[in-house]
Amino acid sequence: MRLVFLGPPGAGKGTQAKRLVEKYGIPQLSTGDMLRAAVAAGTPIGAKAKAVMEAGGLVSDDIVVGIIVDRIEESDAQRGFILDGFPRTLAQAEALDAALKSKGLKIDLALELKVDHEKLVDRIVNRAQEARDRGEEVRKDDDPEVFKTRLASYVRDTAIVAPHYKKQGLLVEVDGQQPIDAVTDSIENALSSGLTKN
Template sequence: MRIVMLGPPGAGKGTQAARLADHFGIPHLSTGDMIRHAIASGTSVGISAQAAMERGELLSDELIVTFVDERIREADASMGFILDGFPRTPGQASALDAILAQSGSAIDSVLELMVDHAVLLERILKRAEVARLSGRTVRRDDNSEALNVRLHAYAAETAPLSKYYQDMGILKAINGLQDVDAVTQSALSVLRSGRSSPMTAPTLS
């Protein structure tokens, strides 16, 4: 099973991707983990990425697609995977489709967590407070101003991507306003039935 997870910052897609990966016995692949894996392994693309980051440069789409291509060819991903943080644009999605087509496979489902703006802000601020109380470093972007910027950037970036997968008939909406266990069960139900879960449309204003 090959799944793509979509969702705005704070929606919990990393948590849900990890849970679904455990359930299906397939790897949870995040962009950050793939980059770190390639650098630690000393691959040519990892060396290129490390050099670019040391120069303070953003990694190109071409480089990120290469990371994904290398990672999903590894043995543990032969039966499927869950992608978290990639693709981010229709261009990246098209590149992913082309990679998978080479082996006669394709993305099976795209799960998009739908969460209201106000709920996201509450989650982010709670995360910051928990970190503060436990003596851990609070993320610099865990505040309302940064979240607003990230949400609007996500909406602008992801709206075309959602349509891309919707047009393919594989986009499934998940009500991310539920508690963690309920979201997981909704995701599993959606994957079994192919129907989106009841949800409240997100507010990004």
């Protein structure tokens, strides 16, 4: 079961991915974590990434896809994996498809959590206010202005990834505004029907 999780920031992808990890015993792969691990392990692709990062550059899609391909060859990912937060652009989606195809693999399903953007902003504003009311520091991601910038970036770059998977018949849209358990049930239904179809 090789899954891609799509949806705007704050839609609940992390929460739902964690539940799938627990249920199916497959890893949730975060490109940031994999990048740091590859650099720390000194793998050939990690060394390339380190050189780019030390020069202050952005790690190219080729390097990121290379790190994902290395990571999914590890034993815990043999039964599948969840990509959360990647691909972020159409170019990344195409590079990922090509890299997986070269290994005889493909994405089984792309799950998109659909959430009204205004409601998402309200959710973040409330979450930030609740943290302040408890005397806690507001997470940087929960700062409404930072969040609006992330949302705009998502709309500009990542929202076009969903049609890429839709064209392949792999996209399943899930209403992310339902209660958390209802979202989980919808995802389970999508997995059972979507995986048998493909």
